[in-house]
Amino acid sequence: MPQNESPQNEGFEDALGAILHRTGDGFAADDRRELVEGGLRRGRRRLVRRRLAVGGGVLALAAVAVGGVYGGSLVSHSGGTSSVAGPPRPTPSVDPVPGKQRPGEAKILVADIAAALKSNLPEGKWEIDGLDGFGQSLVGVYDDGRGRSGVSVGLFRAGTGEAGQDQVVCPDKVFVPYDDCTEETVPGGGRLMILQGYVYPDKREETKAWRAVLLTRDGFLVDVSEYNAAAEKGAPVSRGNPPFTPAQLKALVTADDWGLLTAQLPANVDASGDGGQGDGGQGGTGGIDRQDEPRRHVEPVSGSVQSTLRSLLPEGLEVAGKGGDGEYAYLVVDDGEGRSLVQINVQQDMANVGDDLFGGGDVTTLPDGRRVKLTQQPGEKGGAGVVWWTADTMTPEGFRVVVSAFNAGTQHEAATRAEPALTMDQLKSIALSPKWQQLPMK
Numbered sequence: 001m002p003q004n005e006s007p008q009n010e011g012f013e014d015a016l017g018a019i020l021h022r023t024g025d026g027f028a029a030d031d032r033r034e035l036v037e038g039g040l041r042r043g044r045r046r047l048v049r050r051r052l053a054v055g056g057g058v059l060a061l062a063a064v065a066v067g068g069v070y071g072g073s074l075v076s077h078s079g080g081t082s083s084v085a086g087p088p089r090p091t092p093s094v095d096p097v098p099g100k101q102r103p104g105e106a107k108i109l110v111a112d113i114a115a116a117l118k119s120n121l122p123e124g125k126w127e128i129d130g131l132d133g134f135g136q137s138l139v140g141v142y143d144d145g146r147g148r149s150g151v152s153v154g155l156f157r158a159g160t161g162e163a164g165q166d167q168v169v170c171p172d173k174v175f176v177p178y179d180d181c182t183e184e185t186v187p188g189g190g191r192l193m194i195l196q197g198y199v200y201p202d203k204r205e206e207t208k209a210w211r212a213v214l215l216t217r218d219g220f221l222v223d224v225s226e227y228n229a230a231a232e233k234g235a236p237v238s239r240g241n242p243p244f245t246p247a248q249l250k251a252l253v254t255a256d257d258w259g260l261l262t263a264q265l266p267a268n269v270d271a272s273g274d275g276g277q278g279d280g281g282q283g284g285t286g287g288i289d290r291q292d293e294p295r296r297h298v299e300p301v302s303g304s305v306q307s308t309l310r311s312l313l314p315e316g317l318e319v320a321g322k323g324g325d326g327e328y329a330y331l332v333v334d335d336g337e338g339r340s341l342v343q344i345n346v347q348q349d350m351a352n353v354g355d356d357l358f359g360g361g362d363v364t365t366l367p368d369g370r371r372v373k374l375t376q377q378p379g380e381k382g383g384a385g386v387v388w389w390t391a392d393t394m395t396p397e398g399f400r401v402v403v404s405a406f407n408a409g410t411q412h413e414a415a416t417r418a419e420p421a422l423t424m425d426q427l428k429s430i431a432l433s434p435k436w437q438q439l440p441m442k
Contacts, residue, residue: 156220301441374427
């Protein structure tokens with residue numbers, strides 16, 4: 001997970017996930033509905049942190065989960081805190097608390113969500129809480145006689161921009177281990193992703209988490225998760241696999257019934273949750289105050305970080321894998337002694353967190369004012385014997401370059417070699433290269 005998470009990240013989390021931030025306010029601790037909404041909220045926040053984290057751990061991008069399975073979200077690229085203004089803002093709706101709806105909030109009958117769920121799945125016994133309430137998600141337990149299974153459904157307005165598209169792209173296996181994942185365009189122009197993964201991807205002997213998410217052509221998300229246990233966490237595995245096959249999940253999320261429900265999601269709700277609406281609604285301005293909008297984010301031209309990293313590698317390293325975009329890139333290299341994951345983030349405007357990042361440890365200050373921090377620590381994603389070496393640098397103006405290397409091709413698999421393929425001196429040399437400040441920006 002990230003070593004540091006700037007408060008600036010929270011601003012984009014609010015814009016991306018306002019529908020999720022109010023959940024749990026009116027539920028008892030043992031309410032299963034609270035659990036799924038909490039999981040949805042955590043998943044969106046993990047998604048944003050995965051993309052916007054500022055610490056060296058951003059180079060160890062985590063599997064994220066909606067109700068345990070948001071690992072389906074693509075690891076596309078990862079930026080710094082200044083990425084708050086990066087992706088187009090989705091049009092958020094507000095996730096209501098039963099009995100506490102505010103102007104502009106979704107008021108979909110949970111019973112209607114349950115009816116759509118049941119009518120598009122095989123017969124079985126269901127336990128669903130809050131059927132007399134309102135909202136845009138539900139959690140239940142399904143039993144077909146072969147073992148109880150937790151099932152959750154969420155309906156969201158994500159928009160058609162990058163924020164929505166990210167939800168329907170399979171994750172990079174360098175970061176998120178899973179058994180299978182497919183993407184396709186469905187009739188009507190929607191995008192569908194089906195992921196067969198795990199609640200804890202580094203502990204595959206535990207609960208399986210399968211997820212299907214449809215992004216419709218007009219920007220609505222239908223998100224369904226199922227487990228081979230009665231709940232995402234805290235319940236023993238009750239069956240070999242979740243009950244519904246990928247084909248059944250596809251039929252479920254693409255069913256016509258959801259269109260009638262997503263049409264009830266409100267549009268143009270202020271992301272702050274204060275009820276501001278456009279198009280004649282209450283609250284006047286209809287969204288985020290222009291004066292409060294973050295400035296436009298500037299980041300390297302696509303592919304430039306990866307190509308520059310490759311140009312700075314020592315001789316004798318074969319590139320066996322690559323990925324990333326924008327401010328983030330990774331290479332999997334091999335010198336004949338085993339694969340090694342190398343990752344980099346190039347971030348601007350980081351001076352406000354400089355003292356946090358360089359406030360302790362092996363830190364030196366160069367004559368030009370740049371700070372350099374060298375770290376050697378165990379890996380954090382469960383791979384046996386994995387070590388994580390990092391060179392973190394920042395100019396007085398806040399231009400940061402952080403490079404990490406591991407002694408394995410991924411963090412969640414066992415070490416393939418005793419040490420990373422790059423030495424600490426080589427990592428430091430790469431991070432301090434003047435090429436990073438010469439990158440073309442967009």
